[in-house]
Amino acid sequence: MTDPALRRTSLYDEHVKLGARIVPFAGWEMPVQYTGIVDEHQAVRTAVGVFDVSHMGELRMRGEYAAHVVDYLVTNDAKKLADGQAMYTCACSELGTILDDLIVYRYAGDDWLVVCNASNRDKMSAHFARAAKDHCDFADESDATALIALQGPGAFHVLSKMGSDAAGLSQLGSFRFRKAELAGVPCTPSRTGYTGEDGVEIFCAWDDAPALWRALMGAGADIGIKPVGLGARDTLRLEPRLSLYGNDIDETTNPIEAGLGWVVKMEKGDFVGRAALAKVKAEPLARKLVGFEVTGRGIARHGYALLDPAGQKVGICTSGSPGPTVGKNIGLGYLPASMSEVGTRFLVDCRGKSVEAVVVTTPFYKRAKR
Amino acid sequence: MSDKVPSDLRYTKEHEWARAAAGEVAIGITAFAVEQLGDVTLVNLDVKVGDEVGSGKPFGTIESVKTLSDLYAPMAGKVVRVNDELASKPELVNEDCYGKAWMIAIAPSDANAQAALMDAAAYGEYLKAAAH
Numbered sequence: 001m002t003d004p005a006l007r008r009t010s011l012y013d014e015h016v017k018l019g020a021r022i023v024p025f026a027g028w029e030m031p032v033q034y035t036g037i038v039d040e041h042q043a044v045r046t047a048v049g050v051f052d053v054s055h056m057g058e059l060r061m062r063g064e065y066a067a068h069v070v071d072y073l074v075t076n077d078a079k080k081l082a083d084g085q086a087m088y089t090c091a092c093s094e095l096g097t098i099l100d101d102l103i104v105y106r107y108a109g110d111d112w113l114v115v116c117n118a119s120n121r122d123k124m125s126a127h128f129a130r131a132a133k134d135h136c137d138f139a140d141e142s143d144a145t146a147l148i149a150l151q152g153p154g155a156f157h158v159l160s161k162m163g164s165d166a167a168g169l170s171q172l173g174s175f176r177f178r179k180a181e182l183a184g185v186p187c188t189p190s191r192t193g194y195t196g197e198d199g200v201e202i203f204c205a206w207d208d209a210p211a212l213w214r215a216l217m218g219a220g221a222d223i224g225i226k227p228v229g230l231g232a233r234d235t236l237r238l239e240p241r242l243s244l245y246g247n248d249i250d251e252t253t254n255p256i257e258a259g260l261g262w263v264v265k266m267e268k269g270d271f272v273g274r275a276a277l278a279k280v281k282a283e284p285l286a287r288k289l290v291g292f293e294v295t296g297r298g299i300a301r302h303g304y305a306l307l308d309p310a311g312q313k314v315g316i317c318t319s320g321s322p323g324p325t326v327g328k329n330i331g332l333g334y335l336p337a338s339m340s341e342v343g344t345r346f347l348v349d350c351r352g353k354s355v356e357a358v359v360v361t362t363p364f365y366k367r368a369k370r
Numbered sequence: 371m372s373d374k375v376p377s378d379l380r381y382t383k384e385h386e387w388a389r390a391a392a393g394e395v396a397i398g399i400t401a402f403a404v405e406q407l408g409d410v411t412l413v414n415l416d417v418k419v420g421d422e423v424g425s426g427k428p429f430g431t432i433e434s435v436k437t438l439s440d441l442y443a444p445m446a447g448k449v450v451r452v453n454d455e456l457a458s459k460p461e462l463v464n465e466d467c468y469g470k471a472w473m474i475a476i477a478p479s480d481a482n483a484q485a486a487l488m489d490a491a492a493y494g495e496y497l498k499a500a501a502h
Contacts, residue, residue: 037409351431
């Protein structure tokens, strides 16, 4: 059953030991669930969960002009970052469509890290390498870099037990990162995530990940830490409406219609896709990515058609599942702008059955401020 | 994997079970199927009492957080009962798949239809083979 072409992260044996169900994902054998999607989802919302996201790509840009190259390739304004600060952004094609969504980390003015989706690693690696040519150094560090996410209200309780260097990590601002040594492992925790909860994502050397993983699992045992697979990662990101590349956004969508206009900074100067996006912004949008709730009996799934009340296909569902925390069947999809207002009723074609749905405000879930 | 395979039931390759009693056959899904699905969030039974179902034909769908699966009738017959409770309590499938989460009962067109299905021993072997 094992496909030799599939790769394993350095945490693969940990997943197997923890009873994970392993599935192929973006060329990797990854855990989709351990104890169950809902159980893992609730652990992250109420306690803490740990995720292996080592499959993601890490691209390093160094040199005097690294900042310029990175900034030219992304839609958000990288020039606004300070050392030790990160930001979410899109990288677009010249057509203004989305090549990938990324987090860009400024280690120093001449030292930048770009984290891309596993499914886009080869494409983005080539894209950044091409732009870096003759301007700055480029290195694809994905094979040497592991990434563990620690997410949930108990994340900093867990970190506080990871050694003397962990002190003060809770003071790290949102989208800030620094080097640290946790349980003896040199690493870089960053206050970012993909769950809607507080927490960190921790970069470390590929082979150090098992030691760090086990230390986190041990430190979180008292509050019921759970390993979390890709299944719950998807429901956890959908509730706060975080986009999933390949589902909600791809090379046929632009950031404006996808609701990611807030990471497109037209005033920052030239960047790849700027002219096309200026045109998009100058005209009324044809369609918008909206959040919806299925009010009838059904669950919208990726690829299902969205219908107007007369039954005509007018859009497409890009993500959908039960929302374990919101307690409703929720989804994202593209609808004509004229049907994108909150409260608009439409139908989801659930394999031939028309099921009622309504456009709602997003995020579906927002964590309470402490 | 669950190795609980009740000995008094018959089974299909699609992981449905059939229980014959008093001229009708109750149908549900096995613990193995439930484990594969995970948390069941929706059961749609698309038949009503009096409908005819064909052997191997879908009579509804079951959905978990991640996936949707069809439910297939293991034999042809007329629907005599439908478990309406599953509409509001899909979690019964996770809690008691061989009991409270029976889905439909049919009066088989062929009284011996159930003999064509796997017995517990054969289904157990089938699961073992599927695991490799």
